[in-house]
Amino acid sequence: MESSDNNIKKINSKISLRTILTKMNGQLKLISINDPGQNNASLIRSVKTVSVRIAAFLFLLLATGFFTSCNELEEEIQWDIETAPEMLVVESVITNELKNQSVKLTLSRPYFDRAKPAAVSGAIMKLTEGTNVYSLIESSENPGVYISEVEFRGEPLKTYALKINLPEKVNGLLEYSAISTMPEGIDLDSAGFYIFKMPEFNLGEAEDGEEVDSTILGVYFFGNEPESDDNFYINKVFRNDIPLQKSSKEYLIYPDDNRNGEYSYMNAFICNIAEGDKITFQVLSIEKGFYKFLEGVINSEQSGGMGSISGPPANAVGNIQDGKGLGYFTAAYISEITGFAMDKR
Secondary structure: OOOHHHHHHHHHOOOEOOEEEEEEOOEEEEEEOOOEOOOHHHHHHHHHHHHHHHHHHHHHHHHOOOOOOHHHHOOOOOOOOOOOOOOEEEEEEEEOOOEOOEEEEEEOOOOOOOOOOOEOOOOEEEEEEOOEEEEEEEOOOOOOEEEEOOOEOOOOOOEEEEEEEEEEEEOOEEEEEEEEEOOOOOOOOEEEEEEEEOOOOOOOOOOOOOOOOOEEEEEEEEOOOOOOOOOEEEEEEEEOOEEOOOOHHHOEEEEOOOOOOOOEEEEEEEOOOOOOOEEEEEEEEEOHHHHHHHHHHHHHHHOOOOOOOOOOOOOOOOOOHHHOOEEEEEEEEEEEEEEEOEEOO
């Protein structure tokens, strides 16, 4: 295995930085940077460039009179929100990890209803792959969470079918189903985790009690990518076993259809990291449909879209019973590697 410094030199000559997660006003947002061959110094310049462009855009809006006074916009607004039917929400990711796989069932909530989603209990559930049939039993500790009776690991290129029988109808249905095929994935064989200084520019004031980010975590990771044309990924990062992304709305997702079969990669995350922190990095290889679903969830959050507090927004199209249910059932290939952060400031 090459040393970390050699890996950095190697990757700088060929890497294309895909995305940076930035934290603005307490919400993680996705900024795409597509210039190939970016090294650590250009990473900092790119973040500064994004900030300058945002400021220039706001100045242009002001100069053209886009913003009008509050009085000119003031009028009575009548909210006409149609009451949506109660729908089944399914959340499940079958992985290649040897474990008891799980499925979570809840009910959707109306707009602006901040109550905790109601769990759906008493369902009969089976998961099949070829001639293999797995029964899932509801957890006694977590109502609405169904766990496979035996441990098993999903396999790439195998198709998994979920069938749910409810004790009473939801949205007019007693039975729900979904299918997913696990893609091939990257097997990580090494990674480096490096701390860089955050550029000095204003990302907005942090919310009360919110920690101000002062560092960038550069993750250099190595592993052979599948040769297939359609590759889609989620990156997850854990600091001292605590996830940096709190929900799917904060996941780093990206397609990688132009780098088939390559070996070296880099992504960067804006977060507070200290030297010696334990960093766990995961790459999930996912289906195109699940990628589009997450893209809809993230885009809705960044555009301020309104939706049920308990379910995905309307433009996040799932695969549950041809759209009669919400959420997503998917199979994903996970590769994970752990190391310790090194300070490069």
